[in-house]
Amino acid sequence: MNEAEMFETNRNTWNAKVPVHADSEFYDLANFRKGKSSLNKYEMEAFGEVCGQNILHLQCHFGQDTLSLARMGAKCTGVDISDEAIKLAKQLNTELKLDAKFVCCNVLDTSQFVSEKFDIVFTSYGTIGWLPDLKP
Ligand SMILES: C[S@@+](CC[C@H](N)C(=O)[O-])C[C@H]1O[C@@H](n2cnc3c(N)ncnc32)[C@H](O)[C@@H]1O
Numbered sequence: 001m002n003e004a005e006m007f008e009t010n011r012n013t014w015n016a017k018v019p020v021h022a023d024s025e026f027y028d029l030a031n032f033r034k035g036k037s038s039l040n041k042y043e044m045e046a047f048g049e050v051c052g053q054n055i056l057h058l059q060c061h062f063g064q065d066t067l068s069l070a071r072m073g074a075k076c077t078g079v080d081i082s083d084e085a086i087k088l089a090k091q092l093n094t095e096l097k098l099d100a101k102f103v104c105c106n107v108l109d110t111s112q113f114v115s116e117k118f119d120i121v122f123t124s125y126g127t128i129g130w131l132p133d134l135k136p
Pocket of ligand 1: 014107
């Protein structure tokens with residue numbers, strides 16, 4: 001399998017996981033919709049004050065952390081390779097009347113799709129293990 005085929009397999013696998021995760025206790029979408037943040041205490045502490053900051057969230061899945069940061073007043077852009085994840089992230093953004101942007105692309109190609117500058121670039125657990133090379 002070449003690298004392009006590996007990324008395509010990964011995209012398809014994550015696409016299939018989106019509805020399962022969206023329905024799961026772990027992601028707790030019902031309470032998220034009511035205003036609960038998906039960020040952990042240690043993430044909140046590491047961020048500090050985010051209001052007014054431009055944040056790029058890499059491998060954002062269906063955007064809960066991105067949207068949690070947007071609720072705190074940050075200007076957020078989320079990137080993910082899964083079109084199903086980005087579709088749900090955009091739906092949630094509209095439903096919750098937030099102003100985050102979501103871009104579907106391979107994280108290694110982000111600079112081809114996103115040209116703004118950011119104050120903070122964030123990625124969290126369950127992400128870098130999917131990447132063959134962190135240098136790009
Ligand atoms: C475990 S999830 C991230 C979960 C996130 N920490 C959260 O709590 O919602 C991993 C994400 O990485 C994305 N991903 C995997 N490989 C990627 C790549 N090459 N480019 C962009 N996104 C990728 C998947 O589509 C998936 O949404």
